[in-house]
Amino acid sequence: MSILIFLDQSEGHIKKSSFEAAAYGSAIAEKMNTSAEGIVFGKTNDELKSLGKYGLKKVHTLEDDRLNNFDDDVFTHLIAEAATSLNATVIIFSNNFNGKAIAPRLSVRLKAGLVTGAVSLPDLSEGFVVKKNVFSGKAFANVSIKSAIKVISLNANAFKPVEKEGDAEVVPISLEIPGSRVKVVKVDKVSGEIPLAEAEIVVSGGRGLKGPENWGIVTDLAKELGAATACSRPVSDSDWRPHHEHVGQTGLAIAPNLYIAIGISGAIQHLAGVNRSKTIVVINKDPEAPFFKAADYGIVGDAFEVVPKITEAVKKMKS
Amino acid sequence: MPSSNTFLSFYSLVSSRLQKKNMKILVCISKTPDTTAKIAFTDNNTKFAEAGVQFIINPYDEWYALVRAIQLKEADPSTVLHLINIGPADADPIIRKALALGGDEAIRVNTTSTDDYYIASQIAAIAKENQYDLIFTGKETIDYNGSSIGGMVAELLEMPFISLATQFSLNQNMATVNREIEGGEEVDEVSLPLVVSCQKGMAEQRIPNMRGIMAARTKPLNVREPIEAATLTEIVSFEMPPAKSGVKMIPADQPEELVRLLHEEAKVI
Numbered sequence: 001m002s003i004l005i006f007l008d009q010s011e012g013h014i015k016k017s018s019f020e021a022a023a024y025g026s027a028i029a030e031k032m033n034t035s036a037e038g039i040v041f042g043k044t045n046d047e048l049k050s051l052g053k054y055g056l057k058k059v060h061t062l063e064d065d066r067l068n069n070f071d072d073d074v075f076t077h078l079i080a081e082a083a084t085s086l087n088a089t090v091i092i093f094s095n096n097f098n099g100k101a102i103a104p105r106l107s108v109r110l111k112a113g114l115v116t117g118a119v120s121l122p123d124l125s126e127g128f129v130v131k132k133n134v135f136s137g138k139a140f141a142n143v144s145i146k147s148a149i150k151v152i153s154l155n156a157n158a159f160k161p162v163e164k165e166g167d168a169e170v171v172p173i174s175l176e177i178p179g180s181r182v183k184v185v186k187v188d189k190v191s192g193e194i195p196l197a198e199a200e201i202v203v204s205g206g207r208g209l210k211g212p213e214n215w216g217i218v219t220d221l222a223k224e225l226g227a228a229t230a231c232s233r234p235v236s237d238s239d240w241r242p243h244h245e246h247v248g249q250t251g252l253a254i255a256p257n258l259y260i261a262i263g264i265s266g267a268i269q270h271l272a273g274v275n276r277s278k279t280i281v282v283i284n285k286d287p288e289a290p291f292f293k294a295a296d297y298g299i300v301g302d303a304f305e306v307v308p309k310i311t312e313a314v315k316k317m318k319s
Numbered sequence: 320m321p322s323s324n325t326f327l328s329f330y331s332l333v334s335s336r337l338q339k340k341n342m343k344i345l346v347c348i349s350k351t352p353d354t355t356a357k358i359a360f361t362d363n364n365t366k367f368a369e370a371g372v373q374f375i376i377n378p379y380d381e382w383y384a385l386v387r388a389i390q391l392k393e394a395d396p397s398t399v400l401h402l403i404n405i406g407p408a409d410a411d412p413i414i415r416k417a418l419a420l421g422g423d424e425a426i427r428v429n430t431t432s433t434d435d436y437y438i439a440s441q442i443a444a445i446a447k448e449n450q451y452d453l454i455f456t457g458k459e460t461i462d463y464n465g466s467s468i469g470g471m472v473a474e475l476l477e478m479p480f481i482s483l484a485t486q487f488s489l490n491q492n493m494a495t496v497n498r499e500i501e502g503g504e505e506v507d508e509v510s511l512p513l514v515v516s517c518q519k520g521m522a523e524q525r526i527p528n529m530r531g532i533m534a535a536r537t538k539p540l541n542v543r544e545p546i547e548a549a550t551l552t553e554i555v556s557f558e559m560p561p562a563k564s565g566v567k568m569i570p571a572d573q574p575e576e577l578v579r580l581l582h583e584e585a586k587v588i
């Protein structure tokens with residue numbers, strides 16, 4: 001028996017959300033008295049043995065140029081083979097774009113019950129019950145997985161890794177790589193930016209900022225905080241900001257430690273994408289803005305005056 | 320946005336000559352509470368409280384999956400477009416609403432199960448029977464937030480799956496699909512048959528017109544009984560998140576105080 005964690009990588013580096021998945025899988029392994037093992041495909045530049053600090057005993061690697069690009073078809077096949085040969089009973093993914101493409105496929109392949117968007121460790125007192133987000137962050141469901149093999153995808157920032165001592169053993173795994181049915185013709189990535197889905201701090205702007213030319217106050221604060229930037233739907237609909245920054249019901253759902261909303265009214269569809277944030281700060285000139293009801297800290301004021309002062313104050317605090 | 324509409328109609332013209340004839344498309348439609356519905360639970364927190372809640376077509380299914388499929392049919396009227404819902408009879412009004420937007424007929428598989436594997440098995444069974452070239456789902460249901468059905472259907476049918484697609488075009492049997500990836504986008508080429516989960520970018524929301532609404536009344540809505548299939552999961556209970564303790568207001572001229580609180584109290588910076 002073992003717990004298998006899919007370690008997702010981008011440009012040779014294991015993603016932060018995979019560290020969380022590794023730590024989560026290790027914590028489940030501890031509960032179930034078994035070992036947690038990771039699997040990574042393609043060429044990586046990271047020191048994989050250091051994944052031991054997230055509790056992994058082993059990391060299985062399959063380095064092959066055909067695997068540098070994610071392919072749900074091929075990866076499903078490989079993970080299913082690995083899971084069977086390692087006798088894995090629980091398989092863990094991050095609930096990110098790749099996890100969403102692959103976990104459902106694997107679930108069918110192994111006839112393993114799937115819970116996506118898990119937010120805490122499973123309750124093993126009566127069966128195997130996983131808590132997940134439902135109703136776009138407005139509630140949780142406790143879902144019992146009844147099959148022998150289980151697949152879970154973990155929400156970003158839902159499980160904080162505690163670092164441990166010890167190294168993971170890095171072992172190549174040999175698996176036959178099937179042909180791919182999907183040809184990737186182009187990849188466009190904004191590199192250097194903090195991926196919004198994984199960011200711990202997010203600074204977000206709404207229609208209150210009046211136009212794209214005013215975004216400097218948002219990006220300056222984000223830069224000072226090491227944060228990612230986001231926006232409300234009308235902002236991306238008007239092409240003030242790129243579409244991948246749109247958060248909410250119809251955009252990305254995020255759960256950073258800190259979400260700073262500037263000039264956003266806090267419509268229910270916007271809140272649906274951000275209400276799982278641990279701490280919410282709202283800056284709005286209208287004291288009646290609905291967002292204040294969902295906030296932890298609020299400032300009533302003109303964003304153009306308040307935000308640069310906050311950026312200054314952060315700078316001061318850091319020095 | 321006028322520019323993108325012009326582009327779309329131009330695009331439709333081009334694609335009508337490129338699209339395969341007599342193509343069969345299936346769009347998966349689910350029923351969800353309205354985005355503004357109050358979320359509460361009954362029966363000892365085991366059931367969603369439906370009283371007074373308005374139900375809608377899941378926005379991703381309606382705005383993106385269905386509208387893009389309708390555009391493909393508009394580009395080549397020989398295209399056959401079916402809609403499918405897995406659920407009890409109370410889904411019929413939203414199925415009719417979907418038919419008012421477009422599509423030739425709908426299939427509803429009559430069951431109350433909410434297990435993803437079970438639902439996907441029902442969709443796959445109908446798909447096998449009717450041999451669709453293309454199956455569209457939404458990105459996720461806004462109530463269960465599974466984002467699972469598309470991938471499951473693809474695997475059950477042994478078809479390729481493109482998740483979270485933002486653009487889709489066809490050249491005979493070959494689809495070109497843009498999909499969202501972390502911090503960017505990828506363009507894939509893949510041949511039909513194919514399953515695609517759709518999100519923002521695929522199409523623009525449409526409002527059904529009177530002609531569509533009238534036509535939908537007489538379009539076939541075939542009710543089928545479910546096939547045998549396993550259920551692998553079960554919702555045992557629901558919970559509401561703990562209530563926020565209330566907002567702490569900070570005067571606009573004291574930004575240092577906000578920064579101090581975020582650092583010392585919330586410990587997030």
Ligand SMILES: Cc1cc2nc3c(=O)[nH]c(=O)nc-3n(C[C@H](O)[C@H](O)[C@H](O)COP(=O)(O)OP(=O)(O)OC[C@H]3O[C@@H](n4cnc5c(N)ncnc54)[C@H](O)[C@@H]3O)c2cc1C
Binds near residue numbers: 248267283289
């Ligand atoms: C089905 C559906 C799905 C939707 N999905 C989404 C979604 O995913 N994401 C999303 O964001 N929206 C979504 N919406 C839209 C949503 O309902 C709101 O219309 C939208 O969130 C409003 O954006 P906003 O807060 O930026 O703009 P507004 O509502 O116009 O708010 C602007 C705010 O800025 C404040 N302001 C103005 N000037 C200043 C200033 N100088 N300083 C400080 N504050 C100022 C105003 O007081 C106001 O509160 C959806 C709607 C529907 C119907």
Ligand SMILES: Nc1ncnc2c1ncn2[C@@H]1O[C@H](COP(=O)(O)O)[C@@H](O)[C@H]1O
Binds near residue numbers: 349379404466468469
């Ligand atoms: N009961 C259902 N009937 C038909 N299609 C469904 C059903 N449930 C989900 N779907 C489709 O699958 C997509 C993803 O749903 P989910 O995996 O539940 O988040 C939805 O956007 C729909 O297109």
